[in-house]
Amino acid sequence: xxxxGIIGVILCLTGIVWILQxxxxxxxxxxxxxxxxxxxxxxxxxxxAALLAWAWPRRSAGG
Numbered sequence: 001x002x003x004x005g006i007i008g009v010i011l012c013l014t015g016i017v018w019i020l021q022x023x024x025x026x027x028x029x030x031x032x033x034x035x036x037x038x039x040x041x042x043x044x045x046x047x048x049a050a051l052l053a054w055a056w057p058r059r060s061a062g063g
Contacts, residue, residue, distance in 0.1 A: 004055035011048025015041045 021031040022038025031037045 001055050001057070004051045008048045008051030008055060011044050011051065013048075015043075015045025015048055017041070018044060 017026065018031065018041025019038050020026040020041075021029050022033075022035055022041055024033040026032065
């Protein structure tokens with residue numbers, strides 16, 4: 001469970017950085033200003049969020 005959460009956080013943070021580079025908010029990389037990286041970052045962010053949702057502990061309604 002912890003591994004999925006850690007990987008999910010890393011993927012979310014990586015996705016955010018790639019989105020910001022793709023839309024040219026973060027400069028200094030060959031990825032800066034290229035929209036394809038913003039799309040790729042969004043996909044990576046969604047995958048990370050899915051891993052976080054999967055790792056989140058669930059409580060039963062009857063417990």
